[in-house]
Amino acid sequence: MAARTLEELRSRYNTVASAQRKAGPSFGPGGGPARGRPGQGPKGKPKETAKTIKRMWSYVSDYKLRLVLVVLCMLMSTCTSLVGSYIMRPIINNVAAAGTPAADRLVYLAKILTILAGIYLMGIVSNYLQQRIMLSVSQSASERLRNDLFTKLQTLPVRFFDSETTGGIMSRFTNDIDNIDTMLNTTLVQLVSASVTLTGTFFFMIYTNIWLTLVTVVFIPLMLFSGSVIAKKSSRFYTAQQAALGAVNGYIEESVTGQKAVKVFNHESVCVEEFRLLNDDMRSKQLGAQFFGGIMGPVVGNLSQICYAVTAGVGGILCMKGVFDIGGISIFAGYSRQFSMPLNMLTQQASTIFAALAGAERVFGVMDSTPEDAFDTPDENPPRIEGNISFKNVTFGYVEGKTVLRNISLDVEKGRKIAFVGSTGAGKTTITNLINRFYDINEGEITVDGIDIKKIDRKFLRTNIAVVLQDTHLFTGTVMENIRYGRPDATDEEVIAAAKSASAHSFIMRLSDGYGTMLEGDGQNLSQGQRQLLNIARAAISKAPIIVLDEATSSVDTRTEKHIEHGMDRLMKDRTTFVIAHRLSTVRNSDKIMVLEKGEIIESGTHDELLALKGRYYELYSGNAELD
């Protein structure tokens, strides 16, 4: 198979480009609205940026007292370093003064050095204090930011998670908050330090010699100008590099994750070829980015060396004219270099600030997403849910304009078992998604015990519905903890009883530590069938009056399924049960079977009624039976 061109690959794997791509056809809950979002770089609207900064500020503003201390320490350490370098002037001038007696000069030197030692000590102490306080402030702030983000995440609707990749959410916790943390930690301090150093140095410069100060001032715009030219170039290449990097990483992720399929189809050479195209593209982009990123220091830094040279020359001549002193030259040369340092620092800070702003926008973007509406009048909840459920003309689509369920009406009395059959993509899973309000319906009404579920608190509603989902998901922790997830206050005995009813007990006992065995990475050390059994046990322990089984036993072999049948019967006894299965044997003894086709109920009734109808169900069933 021929490799694709660079253009095609770039548009496929560059996350920015792919987010703008039209979303493909959508059937299941997985195919929500367009995945990912561009969110690269700050939007550049000054008003928005100001808002973002204000909001970041709110995370440190609780520590005002400590911040004041930080600034004081900062001032102190900057001043001591300014004074420290100025002190060289009197030392040199007085100690080198040939007129005074040697002994006097040494006494003077001793005296002034003692003062200098004191100044230095203050500088060191205040510098350390400033860093130590700032460390705790920034760490606390980013801890709070992460907590807030996570807490918010828990309130967001399932729809949000459909539209975001796991990687995208993760990078907010890591990359984005790290960038904000770096900014909080360094930028604030550096801005203060740089401006104090700048003004302080400027003051000392003027105080030392006004003419030399003018020479230095001429160089500032030159440095700023060349700095900003390079920064602009470098940021353009940087963006291109990030896009290329995104494409390379995307390609790696997909092809390495699907490596087994690649091998089975002898596709390795095509992959290598395509990878090379992307890798070489990144190579050229990176060259530019690294080069322009790398010359900022030498160019700006050496402009300040030129400034240093010119000051030295002009200072020397002024000295000879008798309007300046040797000590002055030495410190001024130092100042002219000191002057470029904060400028250099500020240009570097610019990229930190941009990165942090972009990160903050992404983080706050999540925090500003609309949560599942909280229900703040819990007393209106019914005291307990019995389990009578009815759908009245329910119509629903994940994406606007694409209806998944059309005009669904049904009634289930409490304790009854209702089953849904139909081909894949018919909308079976969607129905269960609606009962526990993962999604809210567009039209119609769903009621529990006669109450519209929109009027029942989501959490209360969900506590009353136990779910076994199609995709098995487990948590890092022991087997015991995983089963207990269904009801935190369950005793060990209850956990074991639930495991037994789900036929999971025997395999659990065969694990190295029984119920204490640690499961890691979504229970990768278990087979798919075993994971499903644990999921069933987790639902079995819950005392919810309603239970939803979505393909709960699809990966369990039929003999084991037979074994757990009794457990399942016990599980479903006295509970309203929704069953989805493509094995018709699983749904046969339901009180009512609904046949779904393209989002509509086309037939309903008991197994025998439906067979007698000789419709779609009969077709499905006999298609099966005919081959038996």
Place this chain on the structure above:
Amino acid sequence: MKKWYKYIKPYLPYFIIGPLCMIVEVVGEVLMPKFLANIIDYGTGARDIENASEVIKKIYSFAGDKSPFVIAIMLCMVITAVLMMLGGVGGAYFGAKASVNFAADLREDIYRQVQKFSFADIDKFSTGSLVTRLTNDVTQLQNFINMVLRMCLRSPGMLIGGIIMAVVVNPGLTAVLAVSLPLLAVAIFFIMKTAFPRFSVQQEKLDNLNSTVQENVTNVRVVKSFVREDFETEKFRQANALYKTAGINSMKVMILMSPVMTFFMNATTIAVYWIGGNMLVNNSMSTGNLTAFITYITQILMSLMMISMVFITASRATASGKRIREVLDEEVDIDDVEISEEDAARRISSGEIEFRNVSFRYYKTSDEKVLSDINLKIPAGATVGIIGSTGAGKSTLVSLIARLYDADEGEILIDGADVRDYTLYNLREGVGFVLQKNTLFSGSIEDNLRWGDSNATEEEIKKYASIAQADQFVSQFTDGYNTMLDQGATNISGGQKQRLCIARALIKKPKILVLDDSTSAVDTATEAKIRKALSGMLGDSTVIIIAQRISSVKDADMIVVMNEGRITGTGTHSELLAGNEEYREIYYSQADGKEGA
């Protein structure tokens, strides 16, 4: 080190010129204070020009007087600064060339290596960790190289240059450095020694925090349906607090660095002022030299700090380098490099398969055999069903056919030749595989189907897609076969995915077709249709079907029953029903639901 040289060699000139350019900057930086000292000493007239070095004397005599001399020195300084700038820019240019190319070549090599990996190798590393190594670790290494190229001559150069100049300016005063430098080095060493273990603790807590978030996000439906949001938040808060504490613990050591540095710098400065001041009073040292000396001290101590920074980055890069080497040094356990020319031409012609005394373990160290003593002969063109409970070894058995794994004992013959006597390409070309956990790739549906055969015509694609019962739903999409699939094909349903995977394998027109539980998400009626269509078109191909449902394999020429890594029975449906207890059990567990029909 030798092993990395391969990636350095093509760019060796850049690796050498880059640091050399930086040397220009270093030399300039070291010279600048000395120039200034000359202006102070001889320009402003405190000292006699006779004390100056030969070069300075020449400049002085060329200039003729003091004022032109100062201007001449100033020009020298400006020229030096311009040269330094060029050196710096050159260093950045060659450094970028060297590190970027190094990393790109390395990345490509790792990727190639991963493509060579067998299934066992992939299992060993896990795909997630391979992805991290290809992305994160390579970047870490690249950053390190970039830094080293700029620093490797610069910082030691500054250190050595600074020390030399200090000695030139005043050997006596250098004694101060002889005391403070070792002390500072020891202090830095202790700080880093305390900090490093704390960094690894911090990394551990970060991993923990990340996995908490990841688990929460992927399991969001579980969390919500069991209303465990508060529990999850509490779990996260704890992980977060631990991470914060670990962060503060490591950083509070690292921030000692700058006060300690400053302390030594200040103490040294005061000592130099005192001793130098005494010399000045005794006229054994000039003012300009004292100024220069102070500057050198700063330079020396700064470069020491830079060197310690390189060590910090180095420790991270070493870890990444090690992880990359593990991938590159992994001996690929399945290859076909030693195959003879005669064997290289061999292709699968009829599709007869024979297993002889085959045993297999996933991990060479584990005692538990996944397959033991398998003997099985499948005639060409036969349809064989394999049935058995989860974990019986069904998937493992079929994966040995295409050498996805190699058997530990015994041999597997295809058309009478050992599978190891085929090239991997020819072997896999002849076997069409629909894996249990199948992957579609981002791209159009047509792109994906063409994996089977890049030259397939549109009619062929449509034909095989309809056999797999995929054409019906694909043609309903607005864009038909041009419909774009997202990564992981999340925009189509599980059943649709499986049907496309079957079509993809069919387009290959393989002599041997393996369907490993590949219709589990397809409803019964559709599955029946697929089976019917298959039997019509696969006249002479050998077909192996692994299934959960008896109905899927009932009509096969032969059914193999497996349990705990062994074959417990072979035969037709009726034979097994009569003579195999296990098969009967499976049959009744399924048939029972249909008694009413």
